[in-house]
Amino acid sequence: MYDAPHTERDVDQQDIKISARKVQVYYGTTHAIKDVDCDIEDKTVTAFIGPSGCGKSTFLRCLNRMNDTIDVCRVEGDIMIDGEDIYDKRVDPVQLRAKVGMVFQKPNPFPKSIYDNIAYGPRIHGLAKSKADLDEIVEKSLRRGAIWDEVKDRLDAPGTGLSGGQQQRLCIARAVATEPEVLLMDEPCSALDPIATSQVEELIDELRQDYSVVIVTHSMQQAARVSQKTAFFHLGNLVEFGDTGKIFTNPVDSRTESYITGRIG
Amino acid sequence: MTDASMDTPRPRRAKTSLVSEDARTKKRNAAEKRFQAYGILAIATGLFFLAVLAFSIVRSGLPAFTTTVVDVNFTLTQEEFDEAEGQLFKTKAYSGYFISALQKKLETENVQVAFDEAAIERIMGKIGSTLREYYTANPDQLGEEVAFKLNAASRVDGYFKGRVQRETLQDSRFLTLADLDLVDALAEAGIIHTAFDWGFITGADSGVDNPGGAGIGASVVGSFFMMLVVLLLSLPIGVAASIYLEEFAPQNRWTDMIEVNISNLAAVPSIVFGILGLAVFIQFMHLPQSAPLVGGLVLTLMTLPTIIISTRASLKAVPPSIRDAALGVGASKMQAVFHHVLPLAMPGILTGTIIGLAQALGETAPLLLIGMVGFVARGYPDGFISGFTDPNSAMPAQIYTWAARADQAFYEKAWGGIIILLIFLLTMNIIAIILRRRFERRW
């Protein structure tokens, strides 16, 4: 189905950040992800699209081992980040998640102040040497999250008091604050209105400068807008993976075409 | 939106390999392990307390179910009977017969030990009068061999159960060290031994001076009548109140007040219900003190909030579609509730009621105030109605009474009573669990 990904790459090819080979995921007896091979490049936005329940979120959660928190979930195959197998016994998922940050579907700020929300990650990872250092990290992360101007006067206000779009940008800033190398986003805009969505999308585009971003989305328009690479999942299979432009204009697989034209999904 | 590109991130984190734990992660993981250990420790402590509790109940309570008995085969002839009855100290004559019979038995068993009448009396109580009572009541047994199982004195019983020890025993008019030699000899001959004590289960309370004869039976009956009152009152009232609040009550001040009231009543200390019972039922209405009826009324008021809360939960669990369906075929709202919702909620209601009853069964404090403790339940009520109105004790009150007595021999009875009480509670809870498993419906 997906046989020659490398031949169709753009010329400005980036380093491969994450490479997945023959990944299988089981929930109890359900085979949720079947034989997925996929390479995710550095400083690129990769979008995972596909109908509900196709396994795109499950695969995303494999990349920073968030699935470990689910008892019945079992992952097989190899997922390498910078050439290191993240499912190696010696790997501490805590260390991994510091490297591979995650933003969730629903904005989930902690019931703390805005400042403490951002400072949480740097604190637990010991990134700041002093209070001033931490202040600097917080300010920079909030600027990165494109929310600094809105909250700079009320850093002590609870994060839960912000609007939905602000909350999601706060969560992105929070993820950025730990200085990850990869940023995973699980449908980050599904709970947001169009204006907030466009703000977040703009932000994603800027984040691409420094990170490898993987975004799961329901919206094909969003995938087309923000991503350079797109992967189409269907029933646990990675059906097609390639340049976004190519997937949307000239898909190889008939299932991809049906999905994009709205016949399945 | 230009901030991000403005300053390139200063690398705070050195590029590290995933497969090797850095120092900080090591420290954090150690903290994680410690935290987890606290959790395990907490649970282990809780379970340890439970185990200690169970162990002390069983260890201290089981002896209450056994008693020390003396097995003697004894034959009294008509002539001996007549002779004894002709004497001035009749019981003394019977003691004499008994001692010679015992001596004979020991000789055949080849046990050499000397004893006198006083020693026998210390070990076995007033044996003469026991024998005399028996033969006056059953004259036809004269001349026949009768196998007597006679209860030993409470201190001898204590000796067998380890409550009385040789080393710490001081000779007194109740027991001497020499008596213990005799007891040991008798035990060796198999004449004195411990046996299951049915008297504890079926008997009534004895006075403060006779721990051996105390039984829990009468107070079980008292508890039974109390629970009958609680069941008969709290189930219908609780269900009616819940139906009103859940299905019919309009949202107004009065309903709000009732709801707040119920949730607060559920947390009022039980002793306050005892005060209520004392002031209203006994002082004001002059109902009889120590009566299971009053105890039942007080416990009803105490259990009602619990039953109402669980009943409302099970009514709420019946989906509205059932009500709509009934209303849709032209049933009145009342009919919809009584014909459809209530039967569906019944298993849940019964489970809640049984658990409420179990709580009420073990409750002690209110019973203290309505006089169930001062009363010594020496016998069973003699009829159904007097079962409600005659003064009686109840299981937890009886246990408290025993625990408060000076004679340590009663402690064993108190623990034994706890075993019986817990067996009842366990049975009720198991019934509740079975009911729930069997009939629970998931919508």
Next chain:
Amino acid sequence: MPVFWLIVIVLALAAAGYFLGRGRALQSAGGDRRHLHSLPTYYGSNVALKAVVPACLLLVVWLVAQPFYVTNVISGMIPASDIPEGSSRGLVLSEVRRTAEGLDNAVAAGVMTEEFARNARADFTDVTQRLKDANQVVTNQITQPVLRAAQKYRIVNGTGNMVMTGAVILVALLGALWGLKETHKAFRARNSVEKGVMALLIAAASIAVLTTVGILFSLIGNTIEFFRLYPASEFFTLLEWAPSFSGRGGASSLGVLPLLWGTLYISLVALIVAVPIGLFAAVYLSEYASKPVRSFAKPMLEVLAGIPTIVYGLFALLTIGPMLLSVFGPDGTGWMGGQRAVITAGLAMGIMLIPFVSSLSDDIINAVPQAMRDGSYGLGATKSETIKQVILPAALPGIVGAVLLATSRAIGETMIVVLGAGAAARLSLNPFEAMTTVTAKIVSQLTGDSDFASPEALVAFALGMTLFIMTLGLNVFALYIVRKYREQYD
């Protein structure tokens, strides 16, 4: 018991009315039930309800009112001069009541003839002696006015009971007849029955309010009576609790503060045991434990909650006390004098509260949305960091509520302190000393041969009031916090 038979008679009337009503309804419809407005059973139930409800209402009102009336009548018979020094009208009246009951029982036992009981004069025959012979408890020598009053009491009560029986049966009959009279095929029996049932439902729901009213009534009335006999300022400020045992006379010092101190100190020890253990157990069970561990440990811990408090009381007195004594007693460190101590009761109470704290906290921790945990894990936090810095702060209000509820439980707990804490009121900081609590003193002041009119007995109601207000305040506050907390995540 005539009331029992009276109820049986009323119920029998109702049953008869049910069948008559049903039959009459069917008859009016010519035997075809389709012509009836309602189902035939509703016509029957209508008659039965009309027979039972008014009759039972009358019965209850009568039973409550009659003692008042009788007491009033009797009270008028006893001149103030006949009330002995140091006694009160209430005491004399209860003596009258006792005597009357004694006479009743003596007649029932066949020791006295009815004639004798009615006409005896204390001057001529030694009624006291005869009552004692009949195994009736009679404290004082019966005086002339008391005996007269007792005899009158019996007569008035007897007449009252007779009239009541007649009136109740009459009302039941009238109700049944009324129900029967309106029974006709066009009569809306169902609506009528449903109205009646609704009234019964409302009455049942109101019992909760009545209970509260009853509690307040019994507490407030007697508390006011207490403060009339004993100055409130001393009750609230005196640092000593020493009731006189003679009963009469004002030599008692009844200060609530030492009792409050004991109560709070024991509760504090209990919370120090229960809160960390309960909280850590809840955290472990909800965040770490595998399914099998959870399904074993959770119900096992909850077993502790199902054990009656009397068991914990005995456990404190006979297991924990001696155990602590062997370590801290004269043979050990020498800190502890006897097995009854603050720490004994506190420890037992703490064990009792562990499942209470843990199951409440478990609920509350589970109410924290999974998204919070995901957010924290996604940032690379460990489980314990997530729990300490995200989940517990988020659950804090709920946990505070749970601890307050546990405190209220501890303050109101009776059996453990009665058996394990001791009897002497003390203001001391030493947890190895025996102290006593509000609840324990309520029990000790109200059990035994207390005379309800003395301040030594009435103080129990003031203590009860204190206890009620304290626990009520804690409960209302805790429930408010917990509810607010729940709303936050709903």
